[in-house]
Structures are given as C-alpha cells and as structure tokens.
Amino acid sequence: MPFLFLSPSTQTYNPYVTTGNEQYWMNRLADRVEPYLHASGINVTRNDPNGSAALSIRASNASYQDFHLALHSNAAPQALAGQLRGVDVYYYPGSEAGLRMASILVDNFRSVYPDPDRVQARSTTRIGELRQTNAPSVLCEIGYHDNREDADWLTGNLEQVAAAAALSVTEYFGVPFLTPGPVLRKTVQTTSGALNLRSMPSLDGAILRKLASGTDVNVWGSSGEWDSVESDGLFGYAASRYLRPET
Numbered sequence: 001m002p003f004l005f006l007s008p009s010t011q012t013y014n015p016y017v018t019t020g021n022e023q024y025w026m027n028r029l030a031d032r033v034e035p036y037l038h039a040s041g042i043n044v045t046r047n048d049p050n051g052s053a054a055l056s057i058r059a060s061n062a063s064y065q066d067f068h069l070a071l072h073s074n075a076a077p078q079a080l081a082g083q084l085r086g087v088d089v090y091y092y093p094g095s096e097a098g099l100r101m102a103s104i105l106v107d108n109f110r111s112v113y114p115d116p117d118r119v120q121a122r123s124t125t126r127i128g129e130l131r132q133t134n135a136p137s138v139l140c141e142i143g144y145h146d147n148r149e150d151a152d153w154l155t156g157n158l159e160q161v162a163a164a165a166a167l168s169v170t171e172y173f174g175v176p177f178l179t180p181g182p183v184l185r186k187t188v189q190t191t192s193g194a195l196n197l198r199s200m201p202s203l204d205g206a207i208l209r210k211l212a213s214g215t216d217v218n219v220w221g222s223s224g225e226w227d228s229v230e231s232d233g234l235f236g237y238a239a240s241r242y243l244r245p246e247t
Contacts (some may be wrong), residue, residue: 005060011114035088035180036166041228068137086118093123178221201226
C-alpha cells in the first residue's frame with residue numbers, strides 16, 4: 001500500500017557553494033514533492049527537519065511504512081572539492097525493492113539532470129537510513145552542493161526535480177502520477193452502505209477506510225472514474241460517481 005516516509009536531510013552544517021545549506025534545500029525540495037504525492041493518493045510522513053538521521057530512522061520504524069525515501073545532496077572529498085558532479089541513488093545490496101526504486105529514480109532523474117550519464121544507482125552498506133530502516137529504502141544524493149553548476153541546477157529547478165522524484169514514487173507503487181491543483185470539497189453520497197477508500201484506483205486496491213454517506217472529503221485529483229481523496233488525513237482513491245460537490 002502507498003505509505004511513504006519522506007526524509008529530507010537534517011544536515012545544516014553542509015553549506016551550498018551558492019547560498020543556504022543541505023537541510024534548507026532538501027526540505028524545500030520535499031515541500032514540492034509532497035503535493036504531487038498527495039494528489040496521487042500516496043500517504044506521506046515527514047521526518048523532523050531539526051532532528052538527526054538517527055531520529056529519522058526511529059520515526060520511520062515507529063510507524064508502518066511501505067518505503068523510506070531520503071533526500072540529500074553530495075559533497076566531494078576535500079582534495080576534489082568543487083570538481084565532482086552527478087546524482088547518485090543509493091540502495092542496500094540484496095534489497096530487491098530498494099534496487100527497483102533506485103532504478104526508477106535514476107531513469108527519471110536522467111530526464112532532468114543536464115548530464116544523464118552522471119546519474120547512477122549504487123549499492124552500499126555504509127548508510128544508516130538504508131541499513132537500519134524496517135521499510136525498504138533509498139537515499140538520493142541529488143547533485144554536489146560544493147559544485148556551482150550542480151548547486152545552480154538544483155536550486156533553479158526544484159519543481160522539475162520534485163516532479164521527477166514524485167513520478168518515481170508513483171511508478172514504484174503503481175498508482176497514477178497526478179499533478180496537484182485546487183483541492184475540492186466533496187460529499188460521499190451512497191444509497192446503501194459505505195464508500196470504500198482504496199489504496200489505488202481499482203477494485204483490487206486494498207480498503208483503507210469505509211466512508212459513510214454524508215462524509216465530507218477533500219479531492220486532490222482525478223484518474224478516470226476515480227478521485228484521489230483525503231479523509232481525516234488519510235489519502236487514497238474513491239469512486240467518483242459516489243462523490244458530489246459540496247452545496
């Protein structure tokens with residue numbers, strides 16, 4: 001089911017060669033990723049931006065999550081400071097789910113990064129957010145913040161990078177990629193029984209909640225005969241024909 005822990009960097013001590021730092025820009029990126037995911041019916045839990053990697057891991061493990069996505073930017077070793085460029089997507093070796101998500105992210109980041117050959121998936125056992133999370137995970141190093149070209153690319157193209165990341169998550173979960181727009185207020189209207197809120201726009205989707213007739217919901221987007229719906233903080237899909245605009 002589509003429950004994602006979104007973990008942008010908490011590292012304030014990694015300055016960008018331009019302006020700001022890693023924690024600032026990765027949280028700005030996550031702020032743009034989240035509406036795409038909500039519009040696509042994906043539930044998102046964020047880490048504490050003022051916490052630490054260890055706290056992010058504990059928060060992820062304390063709740064049920066289907067995937068853990070960490071957003072970071074990179075820096076070269078001191079001897080090569082400012083000389084390296086590229087996007088690295090790390091996954092834990094042996095994790096089929098991690099490799100699958102990493103491969104999807106690489107494909108989509110290549111469409112927005114100026115040198116696609118420098119976008120790679122890499123396995124590692126050294127990163128705690130890959131080694132210690134209960135959910136399968138990846139950690140994205142999105143450009144080198146000590147390289148001016150990479151820093152300018154990332155900070156100048158946050159929306160495109162966010163859309164590529166969100167598209168990757170929707171492809172991994174098998175749900176439509178929907179662009180956020182105005183959120184509409186609608187009311188469940190059934191003649192008998194409750195309306196099922198499902199994990200995807202299909203009768204095969206798991207039932208997340210039953211919505212009684214008369215329940216008000218927020219509609220974030222539409223896909224065919226289904227609406228992506230938020231009900232008391234829970235996101236999923238409901239059949240459009242049973243939702244009426246609020247009067």
